[in-house]
Amino acid sequence: MVKIKADKRFRDRITKKPIKAGTVVEADEERLELLKKHKINYEIVEENKGDSILDGNVSEVVERLVDLESEQVSELIEKEKTGKARKGVLEHLESLLAE
Secondary structure (H helix, E strand, O other), X not given: OEEEXXXXXXXXXXXXXXXXXXXXXXXXXXXXXXXXXXXXOEEEEEEOOOOOOOOOOHHHXXXXXXXXXXXXXXXXXXXXXXXXXXXXXXXXXXXXXXX
């Protein structure tokens, strides 16, 4: 997620409410793609540095867990155990270590 400021008015895809040009809003990849598709330019005003590979639901996290070194996997296991401790994420991470 990033915070952006668009140069044109657009309608929020979820709330269906209009967003005025210049308003700072949060944007995920899907919103950024839609803005590009509709030729609406935007400026990134803030990147969320707290975003982690472990953010999101289990299936989103599992999709991102590719091409990791065993050391990275071990660190992610510890982060997940001290964080949400989701069974599906932990099982997948442990299966990556077993490979």
